[in-house]
Amino acid sequence: MNNKEKTSPFTPGNPVPIELFVGRLDKINELVRYVGQSSSGKQENVFLVGERGIGKSSLASFLRYYVSTKKNMLGIHVFLGRVSTMEEMVRHIFDEILKEAKTQTWYENIAQLFGNRIRQVGLFDISVTFAPPERDLRELVRDFPAALNNLLQKLKEERAGLFIALDDIDALVDNAEFANWYKSFADDIATHYEKFPVFIMLVGLHEKRDILSNIQPSLMRIFRVIEIEKLTDEEVRTFMSQAFGKADVKVEPEAMEWMVDSSSGLPVMMHEIGDATFWADTDGVIDKDDAVTGLLAAAENIGQKYLTPQVYRAIRSQRYMAILRKFGKRKQFISRYFRKRELEVKLTAEEKRVLNNFLRRMKDLGVIESDIEGGVGAYRFVNDMYPVYIWLESTRFERR
Numbered sequence: 001m002n003n004k005e006k007t008s009p010f011t012p013g014n015p016v017p018i019e020l021f022v023g024r025l026d027k028i029n030e031l032v033r034y035v036g037q038s039s040s041g042k043q044e045n046v047f048l049v050g051e052r053g054i055g056k057s058s059l060a061s062f063l064r065y066y067v068s069t070k071k072n073m074l075g076i077h078v079f080l081g082r083v084s085t086m087e088e089m090v091r092h093i094f095d096e097i098l099k100e101a102k103t104q105t106w107y108e109n110i111a112q113l114f115g116n117r118i119r120q121v122g123l124f125d126i127s128v129t130f131a132p133p134e135r136d137l138r139e140l141v142r143d144f145p146a147a148l149n150n151l152l153q154k155l156k157e158e159r160a161g162l163f164i165a166l167d168d169i170d171a172l173v174d175n176a177e178f179a180n181w182y183k184s185f186a187d188d189i190a191t192h193y194e195k196f197p198v199f200i201m202l203v204g205l206h207e208k209r210d211i212l213s214n215i216q217p218s219l220m221r222i223f224r225v226i227e228i229e230k231l232t233d234e235e236v237r238t239f240m241s242q243a244f245g246k247a248d249v250k251v252e253p254e255a256m257e258w259m260v261d262s263s264s265g266l267p268v269m270m271h272e273i274g275d276a277t278f279w280a281d282t283d284g285v286i287d288k289d290d291a292v293t294g295l296l297a298a299a300e301n302i303g304q305k306y307l308t309p310q311v312y313r314a315i316r317s318q319r320y321m322a323i324l325r326k327f328g329k330r331k332q333f334i335s336r337y338f339r340k341r342e343l344e345v346k347l348t349a350e351e352k353r354v355l356n357n358f359l360r361r362m363k364d365l366g367v368i369e370s371d372i373e374g375g376v377g378a379y380r381f382v383n384d385m386y387p388v389y390i391w392l393e394s395t396r397f398e399r400r
């Protein structure tokens with residue numbers, strides 16, 4: 001196959017396309033149950049939590065697809081990356097609703113609700129955007145339940161309800177107004193509406209959930225929490241064979257096991273490793289050599305893309321690398337939890353002298369934290385990705 005014509009089936013850094021989505025069956029079943037509750041009129045709120053890169057957005061995107069096609073909901077997935085005000089939030093929500101509706105035959109039914117605040121964008125009026133003045137936005141923030149309810153009335157014949165996933169809510173949650181606004185929103189619905197078929201899912205990191213509960217403790221009673229974790233090796237294997245299969249590339253069993261094992265159940269790793277291996281291959285068959293070359297290239301990409309420059313530099317510095325390598329040469333031995341004492345016995349006298357400094361630095365950088373439950377001298381890596389990355393780096397180091 002000519003390299004120029006190859007297209008990689010992997011999507012490192014973006015939500016996975018529906019046809020390559022794997023795993024999460026139990027979570028999907030649970031979520032679909034709650035969505036079902038809401039389409040019968042009971043408004044539901046879910047907080048989807050998980051570490052960075054564990055697959056939250058992919059799950060939200062899969063769920064939106066599923067409820068739109070199978071449950072007849074109007075589904076939107078809103079990315080609020082840099083949004084920090086309620087006004088911008090509601091604008092994004094209605095903008096997505098409008099864009100989604102635009103693809104439907106009943107678009108005109110709801111377009112009138114938006115009045116003359118719809119702007120046609122692009123050639124041939126293909127796309128629409130919701131661009132009301134600030135004053136209207138403030139009103140929508142205040143009367144959000146009533147606005148959604150009017151929309152639902154118009155949609156009654158067409159859709160069973162509304163599915164809203166609010167993703168990348170970091171900046172929004174940092175604004176204390178959000179927690180209070182959400183609480184009033186939920187209370188308002190509970191007291192004023194008999195039927196309100198709306199499912200809302202916030203998508204974020206654990207810390208963001210903690211912030212919300214500190215600002216508005218009673219808010220936490222409103223949310224059902226769904227947490228996602230690593231994939232199983234079996235799920236990673238399924239993903240790899242489907243992805244390579246889609247690109248018409250064969251994978252030798254030994255290479256497959258190498259990629260599955262190195263991915264360590266982490267979706268980010270699985271895509272980076274798959275992608276780098278895909279590009280390392282030149283003959284349409286992935287053998288062990290391709291997989292090893294791929295893994296080393298993936299380590300480089302992961303270091304640069306997912307670690308902050310400070311962490312990246314610290315982990316790769318000679319001084320610390322010597323200690324980090326002692327965590328274990330085989331991946332199986334690298335655990336997310338470790339004890340200072342157990343690490344210390346593996347170090348040379350010189351390495352021992354920098355150990356305290358090393359631990360402090362890793363803590364400051366947010367790579368490790370004290371493991372309270374483990375007692376004095378017990379630590380854990382903040383993210384599952386760190387120990388896997390450290391193992392990758394030491395593998396690279398050994399090969400050099």
Ligand SMILES: Nc1ncnc2c1ncn2[C@@H]1O[C@H](COP(=O)(O)OP(=O)(O)OP(=O)(O)O)[C@@H](O)[C@H]1O
Pocket residue numbers: 011012013014015016017020021022023024050051052053054055056057058059239267268271
């Ligand atoms: N269930 C899955 N099946 C296949 N690939 C997945 C799955 N979940 C996630 N991925 C892939 O893993 C990577 C991270 O996924 P995603 O962006 O959904 O994670 P996230 O938790 O939203 O990350 P962030 O915290 O950065 O927002 C992406 O490359 C995505 O394509």
Ligand SMILES: [Mg+2]
Pocket residue numbers: 056057058167168
């Ligand atoms: Mg995400």
